[in-house]
Amino acid sequence: NAGVTQTPKFRILKIGQSMTLQCTQDMNHNYMYWYRQDPGMGLKLIYYSVGAGITDKGEVPNGYNVSRSTTEDFPLRLELAAPSQTSVYFCASSYRGQNYEQYFGPGTRLTVT
Amino acid sequence: SQKIEQNSEALNIQEGKTATLTCNYTNYSPAYLQWYRQDPGRGPVFLLLIRENEKEKRKERLKVTFDTTLKQSLFHITASQPADSATYLCALSNNAGNMLTFGGGTRLMVKP
Numbered sequence: 001n002a003g004v005t006q007t008p009k010f011r012i013l014k015i016g017q018s019m020t021l022q023c024t025q026d027m028n029h030n031y032m033y034w035y036r037q038d039p040g041m042g043l044k045l046i047y048y049s050v051g052a053g054i055t056d057k058g059e060v061p062n063g064y065n066v067s068r069s070t071t072e073d074f075p076l077r078l079e080l081a082a083p084s085q086t087s088v089y090f091c092a093s094s095y096r097g098q099n100y101e102q103y104f105g106p107g108t109r110l111t112v113t
Numbered sequence: 114s115q116k117i118e119q120n121s122e123a124l125n126i127q128e129g130k131t132a133t134l135t136c137n138y139t140n141y142s143p144a145y146l147q148w149y150r151q152d153p154g155r156g157p158v159f160l161l162l163i164r165e166n167e168k169e170k171r172k173e174r175l176k177v178t179f180d181t182t183l184k185q186s187l188f189h190i191t192a193s194q195p196a197d198s199a200t201y202l203c204a205l206s207n208n209a210g211n212m213l214t215f216g217g218g219t220r221l222m223v224k225p
Contacts, residue, residue: 004156031211040121042202042215043157050211058212090156097211099145099164104156 002026004105006091012111013081021076021108023091031094032074033058033102034066036087043090049074050097081112115141117205117216125222132193134219136186136203141214143205146179146186151200151218160201161188193223 007022025032030051035043045058049068063085065077074093078085088109092102118137126132136146144165149157163170163179163186170177176189190197200220204213 035215040217042117042119042217043204044215045212048211056211059214092156097206099162099206101147101159101162102157102213104158107154107156 004091004093004103006089006105006108008108009106010109012113013078015081015083015112017081018077018079019081019110021078021089021091021110023074023076023105024072025074025091025093025103026072027093027095027103028071029093029095029103030071031097031100032068033092033094034064034074034076035090035092036060036085037090037107038087046076046089078110083112086110086112115139115214117141117203117214119201119203119216119219121217121219123220123222125224126193128194128223128225130193132190132197132221132223134188134201134221136188136216138184138205141184141205142181142207144208145206146177147204147206147213148175148177148186148188149202149204149215151202157202190221193221195223195225197221198223 033048034046047066049055091105094100094102116139148160151157200218202218204215
């Protein structure tokens, strides 16, 4: 099992550009999450999904969009990138909800200049 | 608003000693508390989960306590090793939603 995979590993965007961060899990998990982590800070939840076709906002959803068309994939879309979106983005998955461990991907380091 | 506090200063200890990390929370009634380890440049890795009705949980050299009266969890690593050096994150959740809320993490440095 590859677990949770994310692409790309690194990306530099110019202000106003858009991009999609890819996330795939092969553990047949129902729940998937997107977090961002700023230097020296904890993880903040952007969006999550409890199953294919169902998504919901987390703590910091502004400037992002998600979709969940399959169990395996949970892409994160950044529209009109801003410097405030410079961060490390982690995708995670879990079998069920908050009382189950989450498995994290390796992260995508995004810089917006 | 909900607040989860972990000591932002690094904890430096000698190899073989017990490391104790603290996670305090306010304005929150968590049903579950999780601890994760994060190495530089990598995603967090799950270590332990403890429920509100459990006082203590152990796994090998790791021990977690959960005091809902003090609103605090303690994370202990006994017989610490340099390989235990990492950032440790606590995360809380309740029965009302599907989200984990993470603390800022504490960096542990174990010196040989």
